[in-house]
Amino acid sequence: MVSRGESHFGGPAVELNGLSRSFGGSTVVDGLDLSIGPGELFSLLGPNGAGKTTTIRMLCCLLRPTGGTATVMGRDIITDRLAVKRVIAVSPQETAIAEQLNAWENLSLMAALHGVGKAETRRRSGELLDMLALAERASERVKKYSGGMKRRLSIAMALVSEPEVLFLDEPTIGLDPQSRRGMWEHIEQLKGRTTIVLTTHYLEEADSLADRIGIVDQGRLIALGSPAELKRQVGGAQATVVEADNLTDDAISALRGVYPNIRAIDGGVEIEGDDVRLHDIEDCLRPRGVTVRAAYEKHVTLDDVFIELTGKELRE
């Protein structure tokens, strides 16, 4: 007996083969090749207009590709749409709820449309409503809810069917920090048993949740790897930043004698290497009249990776 969320399908959960989509003469998704394993949490990052949402819309069978194809749990998104829809759920960027229904009814609707039984729906709905702090007003029509409450319910509607593949398009945008944290915890729990494709503007979200990250820009996949791999790819070795007063070229040359991989930055130097010692730096610089104000390890963040690869801030 195969329970929901499990599958005997042995191949990749999501596989894209040259997936493309053009609107008029403009190519929004340009030949994406990608394979996402079962139970993996894969995050798609990219600046606005990079093609993330268009990709998700194609994978959810809402948009027909103009080139290439893709499969979800082995089902083709062009020729086997109904079968794909049986194994997916999506939380769209926009709040997507039935305003005239209450929270219970909204969750029951989505669960029933995905074939979940009544008792199971009640149990899952209760859990989700508790987690998202909606339980107290679950019997009220949702048109009376605040924007944040509606947003939380909209996300819960994607989670209630516990699909094999879950598409979360900017799920935590518009959530307060507490709800966001609760959502992260819930997503963490789903990891391993549900394949999750997540797009997000919160890089720390992708950093802490994703097994792998794909960075797309102008419809193309420009980097792929785990958060650590991506940081290594961009940041190279570990580095220490030294901020100092009266730093002269002579002083930098002297320091280069101790640490060869050194480069001048505004107001100091950056030393590459994982064995940099502060007292060695001070011993070298103090006799030359240089005062060290601060020294700290430089941490490469996904922000750095993103800017390095796309030349853009994520929020552009």
Added chain:
Amino acid sequence: MRARQLAIRNFKTILRDPLSLGLTIGLPSVMLFILQPLQDVDEFFTPTNLAPGIVLFGFVMLMFSSAMILSRDRETALFPRLLTAPLTSGDFLSAYSAPYLVIAVVQAGVIFAMAAVLGLEFEGSAMLVVLIMVSMAVLYVGLGIVLGAVLGVAPISGAYSAVLLLTIFAGTWFDLNQIGGPIQAVEDLLPFVHALDAARDVMTNGAGLGDIASDLTWVLAYTVAVVVVAGAAFRRRLVE
């Protein structure tokens, strides 16, 4: 099963707007009540003649409501979410039309019951009249689905006005033969006048299936065509 769940949601949405529902069911009955005293001036205004026309008038209102609920849904993010559920175009078509067909039956029942109180005379087969009216209910609700699937909320009012005028000019509460000319020529090509003629012929003259076959063919052909177009409109919406 899945279509039923969506139909229940749509039905709840309709029921939770009691003012619109009350007007949709109540207004045609009020029209019947207001118009029938005119039978003292013109014998056309008997409840027997008026009832089928008033029922069609009510169906136009249902067409408008069904078009609006679908068009409004399409303008929200809920609709794309529904499109990601494993539902076929047939599921969507039945889920959006079934609640209105139930209301159409209630609405027509109320009108005929009121007409009966006011002196409705029935010579022919009630089943034939039911067949004509159910077919017209499917046609109007199907038209609403087509409009809702294709048009935005604003243009639906214009389309509603056009169908309302065509329905009224078909002779809802007057004899189309008195108008004649190009209006009659146009109406003769549409199903509305054929439905009214057939229903009145059955009720007033006791006409049988053979007598109304020609009119019934017009009605059924249009109904099938509208259902096919409505299904196609949903199929087009399933994937862009």
